[in-house]
Amino acid sequence: MSSEHKDALVAGVEEAGRLVLEIYQRDFEVEHKDDNSPLTEADLAAHHALVALLGRLTPELPVLSEESGEIATETRLGWSCYWLVDPLDGTKEFVNRNGEFTLNVALIEHGVPVLGVVHAPVLGVTWFGEQDNGAWRSEGESRQPIHARELPDPAEAPWVVVGSRRHGAEAFEAFCARLPATECTSMGSSLKLCLVAEGKADLYPRLAPTCEWDTAAAQAVVTAAGGQVLDAETLEPLRCNRGESLLNPFFVVCGQRDARWEQALVAALAQ
Numbered sequence: 068m069s070s071e072h073k074d075a076l077v078a079g080v081e082e083a084g085r086l087v088l089e090i091y092q093r094d095f096e097v098e099h100k101d102d103n104s105p106l107t108e109a110d111l112a113a114h115h116a117l118v119a120l121l122g123r124l125t126p127e128l129p130v131l132s133e134e135s136g137e138i139a140t141e142t143r144l145g146w147s148c149y150w151l152v153d154p155l156d157g158t159k160e161f162v163n164r165n166g167e168f169t170l171n172v173a174l175i176e177h178g179v180p181v182l183g184v185v186h187a188p189v190l191g192v193t194w195f196g197e198q199d200n201g202a203w204r205s206e207g208e209s210r211q212p213i214h215a216r217e218l219p220d221p222a223e224a225p226w227v228v229v230g231s232r233r234h235g236a237e238a239f240e241a242f243c244a245r246l247p248a249t250e251c252t253s254m255g256s257s258l259k260l261c262l263v264a265e266g267k268a269d270l271y272p273r274l275a276p277t278c279e280w281d282t283a284a285a286q287a288v289v290t291a292a293g294g295q296v297l298d299a300e301t302l303e304p305l306r307c308n309r310g311e312s313l314l315n316p317f318f319v320v321c322g323q324r325d326a327r328w329e330q331a332l333v334a335a336l337a338q
């Protein structure tokens with residue numbers, strides 16, 4: 068992708084974020100989908116804006132969004148390259164007006180998220196990552212490269228572990244209790260992966276369900292920043308478009324891979 072295309076992509080995601088913010092700042096209706104998860108006009112406004120943006124930038128590539136209608140599994144499994152979009156991740160946080168929601172766009176090649184944009188409209192922050200090209204965080208006019216950090220020695224500093232506000236609290240607490248010294252915080256949406264990417268958190272264990280669109284963009288940011296998003300069972304990187312289901316396995320996000328955390332992680336996950 069040319070740098071002009073990447074700039075246009077980021078600008079377009081931020082523009083969609085402004086539409087979301089306008090709705091956030093006024094009254095809006097909340098509907099419920101078949102799985103009882105909330106849906107607002109902001110999810111749909113961002114979906115339409117992002118699908119139109121990607122259609123302009125790369126008309127040849129298919130787009131799969133959380134708010135797309137059904138796409139036949141055999142059609143999707145035939146895609147070697149496509150855009151995967153979560154127009155509003157953290158809809159419950161949006162409804163609760165705590166600002167912890169994001170717009171997410173990932174480019175998937177052969178199951179691997181190779182490029183990702185995550186934008187948090189209320190924070191005014193955008194994260195971007197591209198395989199072999201590094202990751203950055205922008206806020207206002209400033210754009211800084213970001214790097215996942217090495218795990219600190221737990222005797223010197225606690226590991227910062229971040230978890231969901233609403234999902235899998237029990238498994239999260241049990242996992243944290245089995246690690247060496249930790250400092251735990253909770254947060255909504257893909258912001259958790261971005262915290263690991265920028266070296267502000269060490270681990271994000273997700274021992275509860277998510278879908279591929281919840282994680283793909285931020286996984287591209289994390290890996291471009293030197294971190295890992297690993298299947299909690301196999302410790303292999305998460306992949307997309309593997310079969311009929313779009314559910315991710317349980318996973319763990321971590322900064323730079325080393326033997327210490329691998330040991331601690333395997334021990335904490337094994338129980």
Ligand SMILES: Nc1ncnc2c1ncn2[C@@H]1O[C@H](COP(=O)(O)O)[C@@H](OP(=O)(O)O)[C@H]1O
Pocket residue numbers: 104133153155156157158159230231232233234254255256257276277278281314
């Ligand atoms: N039972 C379930 N199955 C699949 N995904 C689930 C789920 N429960 C929660 N999620 C996903 O978890 C996301 C929220 O994560 P978190 O708790 O970390 O903020 C939701 O994103 P949306 O807000 O886009 O629906 C939703 O997709």
Ligand SMILES: [Mg+2]
Pocket residue numbers: 153155156157280281
């Ligand atoms: Mg989501």
